[in-house]
Amino acid sequence: MSTNKQQESKEVPFRGGGFTHKPIIFVGPLVFVCLIALLEWGTSTGWISDLTLPRPSGVAQTLVDLYNSGLLFKHLLPSLTRLLMGSIMGITAGIAVGLLIGLFNLVRAGALPVVAALFPVPKIALLPLFVIWFGIDEGSKYALIALGSFTPTVVATYAAIDNVDRGYIRMGQSFGLSWVSIVRKIVLPGALPGILSGLRISLAISIILLVAAEMLGASYGIGAYVLEAGSLYDLERLFAGVFILSVLGVIINWFVGVLERRLLSWRT
Amino acid sequence: MSIATKFEYFMNLHINNISHRYSNVNVLENINLEINQHQIVCLVGPSGCGKSTLLRLIGGLEKPSSGQVTQIGNPPENSINPLTYIFQDFALLPWRSVYDNISLVLEDHGIAKKEIKTIIDDVLERTKLSEFANAMPKQLSGGMKQRVAIARALSVRPAVLLMDEPLSALDSQTSELLIDDLVSLWDREKFTACYVTHNLSEAVRLGHKIVVLSRRPGTISEVVTIDIPLNERKNHSEALDIKQKYLWNLMREEALLADKELINVN
Numbered sequence: 001m002s003t004n005k006q007q008e009s010k011e012v013p014f015r016g017g018g019f020t021h022k023p024i025i026f027v028g029p030l031v032f033v034c035l036i037a038l039l040e041w042g043t044s045t046g047w048i049s050d051l052t053l054p055r056p057s058g059v060a061q062t063l064v065d066l067y068n069s070g071l072l073f074k075h076l077l078p079s080l081t082r083l084l085m086g087s088i089m090g091i092t093a094g095i096a097v098g099l100l101i102g103l104f105n106l107v108r109a110g111a112l113p114v115v116a117a118l119f120p121v122p123k124i125a126l127l128p129l130f131v132i133w134f135g136i137d138e139g140s141k142y143a144l145i146a147l148g149s150f151t152p153t154v155v156a157t158y159a160a161i162d163n164v165d166r167g168y169i170r171m172g173q174s175f176g177l178s179w180v181s182i183v184r185k186i187v188l189p190g191a192l193p194g195i196l197s198g199l200r201i202s203l204a205i206s207i208i209l210l211v212a213a214e215m216l217g218a219s220y221g222i223g224a225y226v227l228e229a230g231s232l233y234d235l236e237r238l239f240a241g242v243f244i245l246s247v248l249g250v251i252i253n254w255f256v257g258v259l260e261r262r263l264l265s266w267r268t
Numbered sequence: 269m270s271i272a273t274k275f276e277y278f279m280n281l282h283i284n285n286i287s288h289r290y291s292n293v294n295v296l297e298n299i300n301l302e303i304n305q306h307q308i309v310c311l312v313g314p315s316g317c318g319k320s321t322l323l324r325l326i327g328g329l330e331k332p333s334s335g336q337v338t339q340i341g342n343p344p345e346n347s348i349n350p351l352t353y354i355f356q357d358f359a360l361l362p363w364r365s366v367y368d369n370i371s372l373v374l375e376d377h378g379i380a381k382k383e384i385k386t387i388i389d390d391v392l393e394r395t396k397l398s399e400f401a402n403a404m405p406k407q408l409s410g411g412m413k414q415r416v417a418i419a420r421a422l423s424v425r426p427a428v429l430l431m432d433e434p435l436s437a438l439d440s441q442t443s444e445l446l447i448d449d450l451v452s453l454w455d456r457e458k459f460t461a462c463y464v465t466h467n468l469s470e471a472v473r474l475g476h477k478i479v480v481l482s483r484r485p486g487t488i489s490e491v492v493t494i495d496i497p498l499n500e501r502k503n504h505s506e507a508l509d510i511k512q513k514y515l516w517n518l519m520r521e522e523a524l525l526a527d528k529e530l531i532n533v534n
Contacts, residue, residue, distance in 0.1 A: 171359035174329055175373040175424060176349050185372060189363045266363040268406045 054235040062240040086145025094150040098157020123148040141213040148209040149202035156198020164190035278341035286335035294485035306458040310471040313481030314526035327351040343427035352426035356433040358413040360405045367401040395419040411442035429461040
């Protein structure tokens, strides 16, 4: 006791903390509001010239006009149809081929080099070829989007299958489950998280290719709208188009998020 | 209701002269062993002696390089999966509830849905898990997960349980509780088991016969039998301590060498 009294005593300083993620809800929208307010102020005072950036209020007005004139849906509907058709074709084929590669050694040996060769090719470069093969109208656009979403889906799917815990498969075998049951009840659900995160990438690539395809030979579509605005240096319409594309991307991301929450609720 | 009294059957497993090698490494050499009905045979040995490999060979998950495992007699007529494993990492599918994890192993054997439900309800009751039927694996503690895995194994009415370090992933308090569970389960059902462990106190608590394997290539260096009934072993801690010390002395040198071997490999 007596020695304790003589010794200096102080609290051990806190050294932990930080390096964790905490959601702060209002900051995101606030940044958007500030950015747009800054642009509005800059363009209206002439601090930012008309040729550099359009006025946000002008872009908004363009969007309203686009909606009122009915042109919005005239551009949006063909775009959405192309995106949907192309992605569905590409993703379905991609999951199927990915499954075959993941499950059969022979298919893996044969198809993997082809996929590896196809993967790095910028698909836009193939658009002229597709125009020859499938015609200048919808066919070539579907094909481009389909091929673009196909390769990342294949890679994500077979990688996801490779990553399924072998312990689960061994368990299935040890209980005498049939091959089909092991694939359907163990391999597929186990690969689903990987397949879904591949879906995000595939759909993002689909949007890029949608715009690219519409820039080359389409009278209606967001891509055509943006191209036309660009060639006329109509920045307000250009930004209105870009805004629509951004919203489209956010909606698709949200959709995959919903899908993940519904199908993967078992994850910790 | 125990499996044994409901359906009279006789089944032993004989392991005849099994040797196994991976590429050029001899893992097991000349293993001869009998796993007799209503007995728990514990396999112990230093790490890397091939005890888990031997268990995979016994249940047909791997093919031995030479020798074979023979089944003497037949499993009970209502047995769905005579040789059934319990894994160290539980191997419960995280996307299926407790009920569905058990139903998974019954669905493939042409059993009617109603009967499957009867089997699962019965096995959950026997393992006191009824209230957890709809829980997901992520909600369960390690001990509960292994209890579910045991229930799953019992649901297919096995003739022999092949247990691969079932308690090694659990903390010592939980594994103590599970040892008690296994002892009372054996008391009721007199199941046959081959139990791989590196934990000697588990082996002396649960084993009727303890098989000591030597370092790679794994050979049987000694078989120790313990005659004290399982449910009385808690009251004979001194006798068990002596057995455990004896086993440890058998393994000590080997374990030391095995430890050094790992360092050399790396």
